[in-house]
Amino acid sequence: MENVIEFFKNLPNRKCDVCGQDIVEKADCYGHVCDECDHPAR
Ligand SMILES: [Zn+2]
Secondary structure, eight states: OHHHHHHHHTSOOOBOTTTOOBOOSOOGGGTTOOHHHHOTTO
16 A cells, blocks of 8 residues: 555645645645635634
8 A cells, every 4th residue: 555655745735725825734624725724713
């Protein structure tokens, strides 16, 4: 299953759909929005 790890390593950094900044690796449940733009208070 090492191929799966390599697959994710080779992925380009994801960028926030809202502000365009790189998204730090984390769970996929947030989609393509960074923490700043995903903040519930905004
Ligand atoms: Zn953002």
